[in-house]
Amino acid sequence: MDARREAVIWIGGEAGEGIASAGDIFMKTAARCGLGAFAHNSYQSVIRGGEVVLQIRVGAHPVLSQGGKWDFLLALNQNVLNHYLPAARPSAAALFNADSVKPPETSAAASLHGIPVGELTRDLSNSPVMQNTILLAALMRLLGIPWDIFVGSIRNQFGKRKPQLADLNVAVARRGWDHAEKKLSLPGPIALEGDGKRRMVITGNQAIGLGAVAGGCKFYSAYPMTPASSIMHWLAPRAARYGMLMKQAEDELAAINMAVGAGYAGVRAMVGTSGGGFALMTEAIGLAGMIEAPVVAVLSQRAGPSTGLATKTEQGDLFQALGASQGEYPKAVLAALDPVDAYYAVIEAHNLAEKYQMPVIVMSDLYLSERNVVVDPENFNARVPIERGETVREAAEGEYLRYRDTVSGVSPRALPGTPGGMHIAASDEHNEMGVLISDWYTNPTMRTRMVEKRMRKMNGVRRDTAEGAFLCEGPEDADLTIVGWGSTYHVLEEARRALTDSGHSAQLIQFRTLWPFPAAGALPILQAAKRCVCVENNQSGQLARLVRQETGFSIPFAVRKYDGEPFSAGPLVQALEICLRPKAPAVQTLISAELDLPVTYE
Amino acid sequence: MLNALQNAFAALDLDRRNLVVVSGIGCSSDLPHFLNVYGIHTLHGRALPVAQGIKMANKELTVVVTGGDGDGYGIGAGHFLHAMRRNLDLTYIVMDNRIYGLTTGQASPTSYKGHKTKSTPAGNPECALNPLALAVAGGATFVGRGFSGEPIHLAETMKRAIAHKGFSLVDVLSPCVTWNKSFSYDYYRPLIVKLDQDRHDPSDRDAALRQALREDKLPIGVLYEIDEPTFAEEEPSLQGGPLVRSRIGLTDEEWAALMDEFS
Numbered sequence A: 001m002d003a004r005r006e007a008v009i010w011i012g013g014e015a016g017e018g019i020a021s022a023g024d025i026f027m028k029t030a031a032r033c034g035l036g037a038f039a040h041n042s043y044q045s046v047i048r049g050g051e052v053v054l055q056i057r058v059g060a061h062p063v064l065s066q067g068g069k070w071d072f073l074l075a076l077n078q079n080v081l082n083h084y085l086p087a088a089r090p091s092a093a094a095l096f097n098a099d100s101v102k103p104p105e106t107s108a109a110a111s112l113h114g115i116p117v118g119e120l121t122r123d124l125s126n127s128p129v130m131q132n133t134i135l136l137a138a139l140m141r142l143l144g145i146p147w148d149i150f151v152g153s154i155r156n157q158f159g160k161r162k163p164q165l166a167d168l169n170v171a172v173a174r175r176g177w178d179h180a181e182k183k184l185s186l187p188g189p190i191a192l193e194g195d196g197k198r199r200m201v202i203t204g205n206q207a208i209g210l211g212a213v214a215g216g217c218k219f220y221s222a223y224p225m226t227p228a229s230s231i232m233h234w235l236a237p238r239a240a241r242y243g244m245l246m247k248q249a250e251d252e253l254a255a256i257n258m259a260v261g262a263g264y265a266g267v268r269a270m271v272g273t274s275g276g277g278f279a280l281m282t283e284a285i286g287l288a289g290m291i292e293a294p295v296v297a298v299l300s301q302r303a304g305p306s307t308g309l310a311t312k313t314e315q316g317d318l319f320q321a322l323g324a325s326q327g328e329y330p331k332a333v334l335a336a337l338d339p340v341d342a343y344y345a346v347i348e349a350h351n352l353a354e355k356y357q358m359p360v361i362v363m364s365d366l367y368l369s370e371r372n373v374v375v376d377p378e379n380f381n382a383r384v385p386i387e388r389g390e391t392v393r394e395a396a397e398g399e400y401l402r403y404r405d406t407v408s409g410v411s412p413r414a415l416p417g418t419p420g421g422m423h424i425a426a427s428d429e430h431n432e433m434g435v436l437i438s439d440w441y442t443n444p445t446m447r448t449r450m451v452e453k454r455m456r457k458m459n460g461v462r463r464d465t466a467e468g469a470f471l472c473e474g475p476e477d478a479d480l481t482i483v484g485w486g487s488t489y490h491v492l493e494e495a496r497r498a499l500t501d502s503g504h505s506a507q508l509i510q511f512r513t514l515w516p517f518p519a520a521g522a523l524p525i526l527q528a529a530k531r532c533v534c535v536e537n538n539q540s541g542q543l544a545r546l547v548r549q550e551t552g553f554s555i556p557f558a559v560r561k562y563d564g565e566p567f568s569a570g571p572l573v574q575a576l577e578i579c580l581r582p583k584a585p586a587v588q589t590l591i592s593a594e595l596d597l598p599v600t601y602e
Numbered sequence B: 001m002l003n004a005l006q007n008a009f010a011a012l013d014l015d016r017r018n019l020v021v022v023s024g025i026g027c028s029s030d031l032p033h034f035l036n037v038y039g040i041h042t043l044h045g046r047a048l049p050v051a052q053g054i055k056m057a058n059k060e061l062t063v064v065v066t067g068g069d070g071d072g073y074g075i076g077a078g079h080f081l082h083a084m085r086r087n088l089d090l091t092y093i094v095m096d097n098r099i100y101g102l103t104t105g106q107a108s109p110t111s112y113k114g115h116k117t118k119s120t121p122a123g124n125p126e127c128a129l130n131p132l133a134l135a136v137a138g139g140a141t142f143v144g145r146g147f148s149g150e151p152i153h154l155a156e157t158m159k160r161a162i163a164h165k166g167f168s169l170v171d172v173l174s175p176c177v178t179w180n181k182s183f184s185y186d187y188y189r190p191l192i193v194k195l196d197q198d199r200h201d202p203s204d205r206d207a208a209l210r211q212a213l214r215e216d217k218l219p220i221g222v223l224y225e226i227d228e229p230t231f232a233e234e235e236p237s238l239q240g241g242p243l244v245r246s247r248i249g250l251t252d253e254e255w256a257a258l259m260d261e262f263s
Helices: A019-033 A078-087 A130-143 A147-158 A163-183 A204-214 A229-235 A252-265 A275-291 A318-322 A339-356 A444-466 A486-501 A519-528 A542-551 A569-579 B002-012 B027-034 B047-057 B069-075 B077-086 B131-138 B151-163 B205-212 B252-261
Strands: A006-014 A036-043 A051-059 A070-075 A088-097 A111-115 A200-203 A217-222 A245-248 A268-273 A295-301 A332-335 A359-365 A372-375 A424-426 A470-473 A480-485 A506-511 A513-515 A532-536 A557-561 A587-590 A599-601 B019-023 B038-041 B062-068 B090-096 B142-147 B168-173 B192-194 B218-225
Touching: A006 A019, A006 A078, A006 A130, A019 A036, A019 A051, A019 A130, A019 A147, A019 A200, A019 A372, A051 A078, A070 A078, A070 A130, A078 A088, A088 A130, A111 A130, A130 A147, A130 A163, A147 A163, A200 A204, A204 A217, A204 A229, A204 A339, A204 A359, A204 B252, A217 A229, A217 A252, A217 B047, A229 A245, A252 A268, A252 A275, A252 A295, A252 B047, A252 B077, A268 A275, A268 A339, A275 A295, A275 A318, A275 A359, A275 A424, A295 A339, A318 A332, A318 A359, A318 A513, A318 A542, A332 A339, A332 A444, A339 A359, A339 A372, A339 A444, A359 A486, A424 B027, A470 A486, A470 A519, A480 A486, A480 A519, A480 A542, A480 A569, A486 A506, A486 A532, A486 A569, A506 A519, A519 A542, A532 A542, A532 A569, A557 A569, A569 A587, B002 B027, B002 B151, B019 B027, B019 B047, B027 B038, B027 B062, B027 B090, B047 B062, B047 B069, B047 B077, B047 B090, B062 B069, B069 B077, B069 B090, B069 B131, B077 B090, B077 B131, B090 B151, B131 B142, B131 B168, B131 B205, B131 B218, B142 B151, B151 B168, B151 B218, B205 B218
Parallel strands: A006 A070, A070 A088, A088 A111, A217 A245, A217 A268, A268 A295, A295 A359, A332 A359, A424 B038, A480 A506, A480 A532, A532 A557, A557 A587, B019 B038, B019 B062, B062 B090, B090 B168, B142 B168, B192 B218
Antiparallel strands: A006 A051, A036 A051, A036 A372, A200 A372, A332 A513, A470 A506, A587 A599, B142 B218
């Protein structure tokens, strides 16, 4: 058997059984060995209880998606072993605590290794976290990970404040390690040797927080909502250090209105939420549009509608973002591709928001927000462009026009405190001074002028966002052109390469600027495509609709998934291959439970 | 009302460029338009969160929020309670006319039980909210009441509210002569009584609550005032200069430390 250059590891158990910490230690170890790794958490929406499966893919190369079926399963309880055995790849191995988990009587494709946790740790003080540490250590030994690096990651996980707990876990790990060395044989050779370069591990939400800090965001307000909450959790203990305030508000209405107030007062302000919270925020997004206050909203989507699947992913809110708030106003909608791109997207969003004095929405989703990936630290550049937009430092009393009708549509701002800049920032339609024109008398000419002034900003936004509006990978004359947006970028790219390797040349167009939609740049590529398919994590094909709306181009095929789970490359490739057949169905629906058997209908 | 506020600003000798008046929506919310200061006219019920964002961004500004009873005690009631808990140094002036005036006369949260309005033709079935009692109980560190028919007294109450360090509420009995004939100037005049500060101790919470809950008379003046640390004094992120002047960009050491966290 050929040596595998990567492995897919699933760690499954009940929430609270220590899956997250085992996963964190694994990821940090991989990063420190110079391996690539990607972790996706698939869990149920309960605080404790319910099955959680952390899907990790690790390899001796950059790993940018979670992969498919498992090579190794760490089953922390009986249900996990029973439930996930069928998803084993050939030559897979399952590790479990022999004291509490029994091998199923039916034959299994995987080799089953019960580890006598109680016997191995009899002389050590007992702790419920023992079994995950032992199983993890045995796995590390099987993968050929250097012991020192593994130990370093365990100690890092517990931090300097808990040396005793770290010592205990290291001692326990050693038992698992030695047991694996003596008793377990590898199911097949694995060449998981890293390049030795120390890398970093980051989640999408941490990258968003990092982008906020580096990009000069000074005010972040939010109300807890999965999967956006961990932005708040990351910022809370760090904010004060970087001259920033993280405010948990009483609700999403308060969060966004505070941010609009802070943006008006002159700081870079941001909120983070998911679809339900964003729905509450939309009125104030329009307020920011009308009073021309900069604000950035991170919209991390989860499966809806209503409260939907609180802990599952979906790309279902594109039209909510595009249609946020009543009426018409200039805005930008960006969709981050991965954690590194999320870092830059947040900074770009703040620049656009301040330069054009408008709301900017950065779209993410659970899949991106919570994915934990190993990346090269050089991908994050601390020196980022900061564009604060035009402001007035001083004005002669009575001469300043806050909403001056300019060619660009941008009227230089006077922040509170500026001498002579006193004005009203009015949410009602107003004239150049800010005086209302809505109630006391109607002024159709002024209304038209102000609408046009504001909307003229979109010309500048379109210019500024055109260059990075979408990525193109692969040849223009490919057999298949795949179209996607945001967080699915790497899995689509992986599928594109797999298709190409199997003899079907494929191209990928991945959109990251959704509004203003880059129609002029994208249309010629779409028109030149031989066969085009739009791949989205939603049911109704929101991107396909947007493309049709903005370009008139109708993408004939679609692969869609809306079961709450992200795409994985294997089933996606199969679905894309079906799209290449002469009489392919127009829409392919993928369901995770079917593993790699897509359900199709026309 | 406007006159009283202008007089209060003048008496406090505030620099107009550092003064921000925030309003929500409603007749009351046009008020910033009649002042030559920084003004922001926001959304129905949302003046307080916007004002808090402004104050948190730039703690050197004097922020006054003006609104009505529908705006602040109806759609904005949640924000009202939480703004008091936060004790940011803001002054919240509510022009309380016990009616929705801008929308032509529906019942408001402070309309009395039994009050017949366009939306309650059989009489309002709900009891009236008591903003003063709510504020004393809810964490406001200054609670006052004024009457627009007593502008000199009102200006004095406003002046004290603005000078107070922490969240101040001034509920102003402001008859709506167009839409609320029931609560007219003539209705209020015999009920109004000025709090005698020699006999009422504003630092006494029980006494303040008793005044707030009085049914025989409507006391005006300062019901409650205590000295508590403000949000800006307690929040670690606001211990330096105002956020608006906080440095943008990270030093090499700060960046290296952040990168180290991830490896």
